[in-house]
Amino acid sequence: MQITNYTIKKHQSIAKLQATLTKVFSGLSEDRHRTEFSIWDTFDWLLYKKSMLLILEENQLKLLNFKDNRCTLLPVSSGEAIPRFWWEFPEGPFRTILESIVDVRALLKMADFKKDIRVWRLLNQDEKTVAKIELELITTDGSGDAAAVDRICKLVPIRGYQKALRTAEKQLLFAGMQSVGDDYIVGVLQKADVAPGVYSSKPNLQLDPQEKTCEAIRLILAHLVHIIRWNEDGIKKDIDSEFLHDFRVSVRRSRVLLGQIKNVLQPAVIEQLQNDLRTLGTWTNRLRDLDVYLLKQDHYEKLLPERLQGGLKRLFQTLRRQRKRELAKIVAILDSGEYQYRIQNIESLISSKLEVANASEPLGNTPIIDIAKNAIYRRHRKILKKGRQIQVDTPDEKLHQLRIDCKKLRYLLEFFASLFPADKIKGLIKQLKNLQENLGDFNDLSVQQDFLSNYLAAMRSRTADAYLTAAASGGLICRLNDAQRQCRAEFMSVFRQYNSPKNRDRFSALFK
């Protein structure tokens, strides 16, 4: 019992269709009403990028896959706010889909529409409805026909009245209407100038290989600073933890770019930029740390046996209080004159003036492709060299350094991805990612143990609650330490893959 959608083109007359249907059936009764619907997604359109649309209409959330037209529904109570995170939804298929796509991002309302609906009930001689036609006029502001973003006609079958359905279908086709899938809503978004998928935290710029390096670097920096700016509002409104994360990643990427590309920008400019960017990073360190711990709460609880889980609650309450204070601090900073001064300073340094100022540097005019190859290959060699030195008894510090080198290489590969064949870069990043994950986990686990130890050392309270928290922290340190050792044991085999002749050949073929 499938509903079929048809688009109504500008020149097609609804009045004429109505007259015909009235004649063909024993009667036609019309009802008019207006509804609203809205489209929800994460700030970076994660759902849309997976061909999904989240639509709220009349107390119902609909998760539509516009590739295969499959739908998952969830009733919501009117007047109640839509849950912001996947874990706030009731368990079930709806939540499972969201979980797999949106991760820690919050759902935001991306667009609002009004729908003027005319329902035609097509009647038989008993005045029984045998099929329904719903005409929808979609607008952004509820104004009339002229402002319509789209006009849709839906043919709704009634069970047990197939003949009537076929008759109605025939009339719609006679009127020249074309059937469309549920994905017409994607067209509605585009026609309404809502641009899904615009924001991405990745520096996915299309660069010209022959571009002067100083200009290419400026373009990438400008893009990164743009992302920093883009995320300010979300941090201040505390929508989700990813705004701060993207903000900081862009800061870090900028710093890596400035540090890796030598003899292109004037040292004084670099120093000034590095200085301002470093400050942005330092300001936000603590808040990010707290975010990471809070996101880990569930995971930590699962690591502990039930009898120790209670102790964690107190720890997390403390962390939540600290985060609240820290957030207020960051919001104040983002609103402060000093922040504005620094960010504007960065913006003006990387505005078009940069090119003139730096053309004098020895490599400023070299094509970016040469510089990119060189920087990537150098970093790759460094990782090989450092990685090969790591043995079973090498101090942890060496792994931390290797992790940072890998991160730098990753950023470089991403900055300059457009200069090389996409599939090759993808393969390299995948290989590098395995190594990064191992090193990243190793580092995270070490930082987390330090954090818990420091927390224990600073504990002054001697209440029963405090003992429980201490016990839980101790238990957690044990589990984390086990996991860290496991990581370390796996490092050798993960690195062996990166160090394989095949992977090395790939690098030298592209960048040597």
Next chain:
Amino acid sequence: MKIISFYSIKGGVGKTAACVNLAYLAAVQNQRTLICDLDPQGSASYYFRIRPASKFSGKKFLKGGIHLEKNIKGTDFDNLDLLPSELSFRNLDILLDDMKRSHKRLKQVLSLFNRDYDYVFLDCPPNITLLSENVFFASDIIFSPLIPTTLSVITLEKLFTFFRRQELDGSKIYPFFSMVEKRKKMHRQFMGDKRFNQFNFLKSNIPYSADVEKMGIYRQPVVHRSPQSPGSMAYKSLWNEIGFIDGMPH
């Protein structure tokens, strides 16, 4: 899926009206609902303006499966379908009698809808027959409308006696007063009768009202046509009460 039947030994007690209106209320709450009109009079079908296909029969009904499924019709309301009654349903008893496990047949036939519907409402013909026995066996809940008169008390007691004899579960019978006229002294007296205390009486009663009577003219559930009328309010309160019975979906 829950099977709810509307049953009374006596006819003309407001059984079909209750069935139609409560089914409508279930459907409005997004419960996928099917009404099976088992009464050859076909009043429920008439209220929804639905006629059976010419080839449909009692035989096909009891065959079940696709024969049954393709005769289900959508009403004018979302989530509410109806299986229309056919004159040959008057023979259901005879047909059942020829079958094995003849008092469990209906339950077996309806189990087909386990996935498709949250509720199946059975509008049953009056009398105690083999079909009634099938209904009793299949139902999770049996609603029995009662006009507050002496005869009603007797029929109710008869029903319970029958349940005891057939070793059926009498606790799923929920009587309620129907076609109540408050101004009639006799109605008031009967409703206060202590003999009723032994049964699972529902607190809501359905008044005798012109709106409910007019359903035959407008051919729509009264709760849809005049939702604020006394009759509609009574059905709503009855439906709410049903929500508190153990194991009901809403």
